[in-house]
Amino acid sequence: MPELPEVHTIITDLKPKILGQYFQKITTTHKPAVLATPKTLSKSKGAKITEISRRGKFINIFLNTETVITIHLRMSGRLIIKPKNTSALPFERTTIELSETSIRFCDSRKFGKTWINSLEDYEKNTGIYKLGIEPLTPDFTAQKLADLLSGKKGTIKKHLLDQTKIAGIGNIYADEACFYSNIKPDTEVQNLSTKQITFLHSSIIKALQQGINNRGTSIANYADAYGKTGRNQELLYAYGRGGLPCIRCNTTMIKCRVASRGTVYCPSCQQ
DNA sequence: AACATTCCCTGCCAGC
DNA sequence: TGCTGGCAGGGAATGT
Numbered sequence: 461m462p463e464l465p466e467v468h469t470i471i472t473d474l475k476p477k478i479l480g481q482y483f484q485k486i487t488t489t490h491k492p493a494v495l496a497t498p499k500t501l502s503k504s505k506g507a508k509i510t511e512i513s514r515r516g517k518f519i520n521i522f523l524n525t526e527t528v529i530t531i532h533l534r535m536s537g538r539l540i541i542k543p544k545n546t547s548a549l550p551f552e553r554t555t556i557e558l559s560e561t562s563i564r565f566c567d568s569r570k571f572g573k574t575w576i577n578s579l580e581d582y583e584k585n586t587g588i589y590k591l592g593i594e595p596l597t598p599d600f601t602a603q604k605l606a607d608l609l610s611g612k613k614g615t616i617k618k619h620l621l622d623q624t625k626i627a628g629i630g631n632i633y634a635d636e637a638c639f640y641s642n643i644k645p646d647t648e649v650q651n652l653s654t655k656q657i658t659f660l661h662s663s664i665i666k667a668l669q670q671g672i673n674n675r676g677t678s679i680a681n682y683a684d685a686y687g688k689t690g691r692n693q694e695l696l697y698a699y700g701r702g703g704l705p706c707i708r709c710n711t712t713m714i715k716c717r718v719a720s721r722g723t724v725y726c727p728s729c730q731q
Numbered sequence: 732a733a734c735a736t737t738c739c740c741t742g743c744c745a746g747c
Numbered sequence: 748t749g750c751t752g753g754c755a756g757g758g759a760a761t762g763t
Contacts, residue, residue, distance in 0.1 A: 461755085461756070461757080463757095492739095517757080532757085532758085533757095534756085534757055534758075535740085535755075535756055535757065536740090536741085536742085536755090536756095551741095551742090567740095568740085568741060568742055569739085569740045569741055569742075569755090569756090570739080570740050570741075571739070571740065571741095571756085571757070571758085587758080587759085613733085613734080614733095614734075618734095621757085623757085623758080630756085630757075631755095631756070631757090720735085720736080720756085721755095721756070722754085722755070722756080
């Protein structure tokens with residue numbers, strides 16, 4: 461599933477391919493997946509793409525008419541660049557036609573969404589305004605993480621998945637960061653020491669950065685803008701390894717549920 | 732206000 | 748072989 465590193469990879473690939481092109485039209489076979497008004501549609505039509513960037517797991521394509529195309533891939537979404545007027549890809553739901561090429565939004569589970577909004581209100585209409593700190597910026601310090609968790613209740617994993625605190629971490633990188641820092645994912649945050657929070661902080665960055673360096677984790681659905689898989693799934697210590705031996709100590713990894721999510725940890729390494 | 736649960740969806744796969 | 752039930756889960760909506 462696309463999390464921060466996967467979205468980062470897609471954007472990096474898309475950017476040189478679509479910058480400077482003109483948005484022509486959007487079509488969908490699944491109406492609830494596209495949220496646009498006649499006004500924002502007419503304002504965006506024919507507009508030039510000036511920038512494409514990421515916020516949390518959201519993709520923003522900025523147009524020169526003060527309009528923004530926002531995409532969220534959710535669980536199973538992919539964005540694939542294809543020549544215009546070629547046959548639909550498997551599970552292609554939404555097609556964004558540009559002047560020179562097209563972007564195909566393929567999404568088997570139909571959870572993904574595309575919005576077209578004015579620059580003025582895209583953050584409000586998409587929920588981007590609620591997002592917390594970007595974990596790969598200098599503002600995200602160990603102290604900042606400690607502040608976010610201070611006085612809070614609940615498990616650390618729940619808070620790592622909370623997009624209003626830190627934007628972009630999903631189930632895979634939450635489990636990986638907990639493994640790196642030797643923290644059991646169901647540890648109550650009030651029981652974490654300063655030392656543990658500091659270790660967790662560097663582990664979050666390390667897990668995400670490694671994902672980016674390997675062009676993302678391909679479990680079931682993720683593919684980059686060329687439809688190719690990433691390599692990070694080969695480098696995971698926790699996610700997807702329930703019942704398998706811990707890579708570090710050989711103890712059988714435990715699979716359980718934390719924060720209503722499938723969760724894997726090593727009962728020996730993570731206390 | 733803060734927390735937990737339900738829902739949206741459908742491909743995939745183990746088990747019968 | 749073919750069916751079925753369980754699982755995957757981000758985030759909005761709903762419930763407590």
